[in-house]
Amino acid sequence: MTVDPVSRSAVPYQFDNHVFPTPSTQLETLTPSAAANLATFQAYLRSSKRILALVGAGLSASSGLPTFRGAGGLWRNHDAMELATPEAFSNDPSLVWQFYSARRAAALRAMPNKAHYALAELAKRMPEFLTLTQNVDGLSTRANHLPNQLLHLHGSLFSLKCTSFYCDFQEDNHFTHPLTPELAIASEISAPYTHIPQSGLPHCPKCHTGLLRPGVVWFGEALPWRVVKAADDFISAGKVDLILVIGTSGTVYPAAGYVDRIRMQGGKVAVFNIDIDDSESEDDFPEMESERSYANRTKWTFEGDAAEWVPVALEPIIGRSRFRRGVAERDSTLV
Ligand code: BJW
Secondary structure (H helix, E strand, O other): OEEOOOOOOEEOOEEOOEEOOOOOOOOOOOOHHHHHHHHHHHHHHHHOOOEEEEEOHHHHHHHOOOOOOOOOOEEOOEEHHHHOOHHHHHHOHHHHHHHHHHHHHHHHHOOOOHHHHHHHHHHHHOOOEEEEEOOOOOHHHHOOOOHHHEEEOOEEEEEEEEOOOOOOOEEOOOOOOOOOHHHHHOOOOOOOOOOOOHHHOOEOOOOOOOEEEEEEOOOOOOOOHHHHHHHHHHHHOOOOOEEEEEOOOOOOOOOOHHHHHHHHOOOEEEEEEOOOOHHHOOOOOOOOOOHHHHHHOOEEEEEOOHHHHHHHHOHHHHOOOOOOOOHHHHHOOOO
């Protein structure tokens, strides 16, 4: 249940038969400048024909999954980034498997949030909308995002691959947890570490010798070529009017490069992040800008939880009634 920002009465926050318990507070008090920012973005959104979303770990933060960098980017005193490498796996497969086992368990327990559902709804309503996700948690799929409009750039926690050079075993959608009885100790992100011998780690059911590894893309590894080609095909099929950059630090390539590619095509950018760098805000944005002047803008920033902002920002296309009440009524006075 959440509190209706206008009537202050308790109303359910519901979408696709999911009731969201997260209270919506940040949108209750839109300043005139923030309201104009939203209105000009929505006007441009309405006129956009082809839209891309580049999403990262911040999209799933309010579903309770930790991000990689900044607060929460550590796992048992290990930098999450140092575990996401082939070298780390080769040096200590027990450590890396426990990291991934805990994350598989956390992702299975987590629920998609309002932003996952909002993007899934946008895909249903706009055939020329494509989501490029860097996330491996499967939450967009579980929000029923159309699979032909969703590309997983960095693989999936629920894919498994054989590490043997001579074996091509790969399995997708493997949701069993734990993968071995020994990995049951790694079911919580905070569980203490105990060394597991190789015999207790997942082995290939095809060649029976190779160690399995998670089907994710580590540093120094190539992204799946079919996925990169599908993203390239979408971008080269026509001008992308708008790229939504949601909950990503934009520091990992080639994913981060899509933003510049769209800008170079003349497309505009909307950033949804809990922490907007000053350099990212549009500083030539007058306090009470008219909606009609959106044509002058090339970038919008929405600072706050993506799970709150994304459904609101996309309302002109996905509708408003199922996402929120009250704020929507107030917005209607802006347009
Ligand atoms: C919220 C929020 C809330 C929080 N609401 N927001 C060009 C220049 C320099 C280097 C390179 C380059 N090209 C390639 C490289 C090398 C390297 C790279 O990019 N290095 C950089 C670090 C400099 N790239 C690679 O190695 C890639 N491979 C490659 O290029 O191969 C070439 C090749 C070709 C042919 C043959 C062989 C090789 C592979 C990159 C793979 C990245 N993999 C990981 C791990 C995946 C598995 C796993 O999950 O463990 O992917 S690393 C990690 O970073 C993960 C993420 O998908 C990725 C991006 O992170 P993300 O999602 O942005 O998370 P955070 O934590 O960084 O940010 C969260 C954001 O959310 C923050 O901004 C918060 O403020 C925000 N936030 N709460 C809204 N509630």
